[in-house]
Amino acid sequence: MAQASKIATVIVPMADQDAAVDFYVGKLGFEKRVDIPFGPGPDRWIEVGLPGQETTIALAPPHPEAKTGGRETGISLHTEDVDGYHAQLRGAGVDVDAEVQRMGGPVPPMFWLRDHESNVLMVVG
Secondary structure: OOOOOOOOEEEEEOOOHHHHHHHHHHHOOOEEEEEEEOOOOOOEEEEEEOOOOOOEEEEEOOOOOOOOOOOEEEEEEEOOOHHHHHHHHHHOOOEEOOOOEOOOOOOOOEEEEEOOOOOEEEEEO
């Protein structure tokens, strides 16, 4: 039986692709994997990924009628040092929650961050 074998790319439409690369690469620590022309205009297909990981985020141009920004992306990032990463991002000027949430029990410590277009990602320790 044929089936999907992995999650390849998550697509997040971006109005300002250069600012998106600056944010995801410069502030979150992703690496740029793909940056090629996309269609006849100035748009590009850009993918970023975490070092050593296969899954990428496409910082894609939006459809002409679509709005960008303010999306709950559903993207969750994992870190071994949630407090250190939170402090690092906060120090870099990233819009992060004021504190790491600690709910106890089986729920890991976590916080949310917002990118330059107010798209929301979660970070879990």
